[in-house]
Amino acid sequence: MSETIEFSATVSATTRNGVLVVTIDNAPVNATSVDVRDGLEKTLAHAEAAAGLTGVVITGAGKTFIGGADIKEFGKPAMDPTLPAVIEKIENLSKPVVAALNGAALGGGLEVALACHYRVAAPAAQVGLPEVKLGIVPGAGGTQRLPRLIGIPAALDLITSGRSVKAAEALKLGIVDELAAGDLVEAAISAASVLAGKPLRRTGELTIALSDTAEIEKTSARILAKARGQKAPAEAVRLVTSSNRPLAEGLADERATFLILRDSREAAALRHVFFAERESSKVEGLEGVEPRPVRTIGICGLGLMGSGIAVAALGAGYSVIGLDQTAEAAEKGKERIIGLLERNVASGRLDQTGFEAQKARLSVTATDADLAPCDLVVEAVFDDLAVKTSLFQRLDKVIRPDAVLATNTSYLNPEEIAAATVHPERVLGLHFFSPAHVMRLLEVVRCAKTAPDVLATGLAVAKKLRKLPVVTGVTEGFIGNRIFSAYRREAEFLLEDGALPHEIDAALEDYGFPMGLFAVYDMAGLEIAWARRKRQAATRDPSARYVEIADTLCEAGRLGQKAGRGWYAYPDGRRTIDPEVTTIIEAARTKKGITPRTFSKTEIVERMLGAMGLEGEALLAEGIAARASDIDLVMINGYGFPAHKGGPMFSRS
Numbered sequence: 066m067s068e069t070i071e072f073s074a075t076v077s078a079t080t081r082n083g084v085l086v087v088t089i090d091n092a093p094v095n096a097t098s099v100d101v102r103d104g105l106e107k108t109l110a111h112a113e114a115a116a117g118l119t120g121v122v123i124t125g126a127g128k129t130f131i132g133g134a135d136i137k138e139f140g141k142p143a144m145d146p147t148l149p150a151v152i153e154k155i156e157n158l159s160k161p162v163v164a165a166l167n168g169a170a171l172g173g174g175l176e177v178a179l180a181c182h183y184r185v186a187a188p189a190a191q192v193g194l195p196e197v198k199l200g201i202v203p204g205a206g207g208t209q210r211l212p213r214l215i216g217i218p219a220a221l222d223l224i225t226s227g228r229s230v231k232a233a234e235a236l237k238l239g240i241v242d243e244l245a246a247g248d249l250v251e252a253a254i255s256a257a258s259v260l261a262g263k264p265l266r267r268t269g270e271l272t273i274a275l276s277d278t279a280e281i282e283k284t285s286a287r288i289l290a291k292a293r294g295q296k297a298p299a300e301a302v303r304l305v306t307s308s309n310r311p312l313a314e315g316l317a318d319e320r321a322t323f324l325i326l327r328d329s330r331e332a333a334a335l336r337h338v339f340f341a342e343r344e345s346s347k348v349e350g351l352e353g354v355e356p357r358p359v360r361t362i363g364i365c366g367l368g369l370m371g372s373g374i375a376v377a378a379l380g381a382g383y384s385v386i387g388l389d390q391t392a393e394a395a396e397k398g399k400e401r402i403i404g405l406l407e408r409n410v411a412s413g414r415l416d417q418t419g420f421e422a423q424k425a426r427l428s429v430t431a432t433d434a435d436l437a438p439c440d441l442v443v444e445a446v447f448d449d450l451a452v453k454t455s456l457f458q459r460l461d462k463v464i465r466p467d468a469v470l471a472t473n474t475s476y477l478n479p480e481e482i483a484a485a486t487v488h489p490e491r492v493l494g495l496h497f498f499s500p501a502h503v504m505r506l507l508e509v510v511r512c513a514k515t516a517p518d519v520l521a522t523g524l525a526v527a528k529k530l531r532k533l534p535v536v537t538g539v540t541e542g543f544i545g546n547r548i549f550s551a552y553r554r555e556a557e558f559l560l561e562d563g564a565l566p567h568e569i570d571a572a573l574e575d576y577g578f579p580m581g582l583f584a585v586y587d588m589a590g591l592e593i594a595w596a597r598r599k600r601q602a603a604t605r606d607p608s609a610r611y612v613e614i615a616d617t618l619c620e621a622g623r624l625g626q627k628a629g630r631g632w633y634a635y636p637d638g639r640r641t642i643d644p645e646v647t648t649i650i651e652a653a654r655t656k657k658g659i660t661p662r663t664f665s666k667t668e669i670v671e672r673m674l675g676a677m678g679l680e681g682e683a684l685l686a687e688g689i690a691a692r693a694s695d696i697d698l699v700m701i702n703g704y705g706f707p708a709h710k711g712g713p714m715f716s717r718s
């Protein structure tokens with residue numbers, strides 16, 4: 066092996082068997098920052114000129130090949146060389162360039178690999194073009210080279226979904242040429258040596274395989290319908306489906322589109338979300354704190370929520386002991402959990418071996434003492450203070466003193482539950498969203514006495530469950546339900562002031578919510594919120610504005626979709642505007658002497674966002690949420706706020 070040549074601070078190379086082995090080392094994810102691009106450009110010039118070199122291998126240091134373009138450079142003045150310029154030089158080098166994919170090759174990382182003349186992947190590698198998730202399209206050849214390599218239908222799927230595929234699937238699709246069974250770089254060096262002196266297969270020169278245009282049109286229409294007004298998926302469809310044209314023309318169109326999208330509000334919002342997700346796990350006071358080891362999780366209450374939590378825990382590799390009140394209830398819970406696992410098998414998310422392994426890690430009981438081996442116990446029983454505190458007092462007697470106790474309450478005060486236990490320092494809240502095995506958000510509730518390592522344990526378990534944990538302080542409804550209450554309240558004020566449910570819903574859906582608020586109410590049923598309002602009636606501030614319309618609907622038996630009527634009517638199951646609801650709303654306005662006025666969609670959305678924003682400011686001022694971006698994550702991942710709008714707090718900026 067020759068001496069190491071440093072082409073830049075992040076790109077260095079050694080020569081092995083006449084092949085220049087180039088390593089990109091730009092922690093944390095080897096993004097193609099300007100120093101990497103600069104180093105690569107110099108490397109290529111060196112390789113072209115050096116008579117003794119027969120080929121080049123490009124690989125990444127650490128566990129990533131290249132994580133993509135450096136998103137932190139977006140929004141800054143352009144710095145040469147650009148990534149497309151470097152990539153063009155890779156493709157046009159007269160000597161073979163082999164990509165040795167040691168880990169994730171994403172976005173610009175895969176675009177670098179696509180321009181190489183051969184791709185060898187380690188089994189742990191994965192490839193993808195996730196740009197649409199950032200509100201952009203691939204900007205360095207992805208939309209033009211990938212269809213040349215794997216055809217338009219497969220490229221359309223990958224680019225518009227942004228999903229990444231593992232090495233084995235990448236091989237099957239034809240994105241990579243070889244999987245390295247042994248040493249990756251050795252395999253890549255061998256490949257470069259074999260290719261030396263032969264005509265090179267340049268991806269940009271390949272002709273695109275003919276495919277069924279009707280099928281492509283159908284797929285494109287489906288993607289556009291799902292995009293709900295977002296620009297990037299539509300542009301990705303356009304670029305991929307038109308890729309059968311001269312490469313230079315396609316690349317120029319792609320770059321121009323990329324630059325416009327990169328500077329758009331939508332892309333700024335999605336970048337905000339990307340960084341917010343990484344930021345949210347940085348919690349004050351937890352630096353250097355080790356979580357407690359967790360192998361076995363106890364789950365109390367095996368209803369819908371408890372079963373969902375169990376499925377998530379089994380999927381993450383934990384052993385689960387489920388507790389319910391009677392042996393029959395426990396057995397029924399077990400059946401429900403297994404039913405959910407079977408659904409995962411049916412949908413292809415879980416194979417038969419995985420299913421058997423997960424089933425083997427599940428046991429259920431009606432005896433508290435059987436929870437003794439648990440490292441963490443999560444309760445998901447009826448949301449009633451007396452029920453939860455007495456359960457925790459029982460658990461205190463049977464689980465180890467160092468085991469963590471988590472309550473999954475939505476509205477109760479976890480401080481009161483913690484205070485009723487012998488070791489309040491080991492109590493925290495884990496507020497799952499339903500269905501718990503599907504929804505990504507997990508509010509991790511820090512009580513006054515929660516020990517730092519207990520909070521760290523909650524976060525570590527959440528990560529292992531592949532959830533998005535957001536830490537919240539204690540307040541009625543935590544972050545999400547407090548903001549949601551403000552949002553709901555404002556919608557009801559709007560009703561009294563002159564808007565109708567379908568007008569508010571249409572404005573929200575146009576903004577990007579998957580479903581309007583009143584349609585969601587009807588789907589969920591109105592009775593639980595009604596019961597809560599009745600409970601709170603005695604303590605409600607009499608001077609605060611209170612809208613009675615929802616109560617009137619409930620009193621009239623309009624309890625939502627299941628009852629056939631709620632905020633809408635459902636003749637033959639289809640949601641329709643109901644004049645009876647309009648009459649109830651008008652009567653409520655008259656009773657309060659309100660003269661209704663009309664609201665534009667923009668006004669409706671502004672009022673709703675304004676209310677959420679104000680409540681968010683209050684949560685920050687009270688120290689309940691650590692940062693505005695945490696609030697955005699909660700509303701996006703738990704309440705349908707459109708990610709491409711960045712969240713209620715981002716939308717104020």
Ligand code: 3HC
Pocket residue numbers: 093094096129132133134135136137148169171172173174176195196199202203204205207340343344
């Ligand atoms: N640019 C800048 N910083 C990045 C980055 C990127 N592309 N990708 C990740 N980072 C940063 C994160 O912000 C985080 O920083 P922090 O430690 O200060 O919080 C750090 O790298 C580690 O990130 P993760 O916590 O996500 O690390 P993981 O090991 O869990 O995951 C990964 C690694 C799979 C590469 C993941 O980071 C990822 O998915 N990154 C984004 C991939 C992506 O979207 N690439 C496309 C970029 S756009 C593009 O390439 C345009 C091109 O077509 C021209």
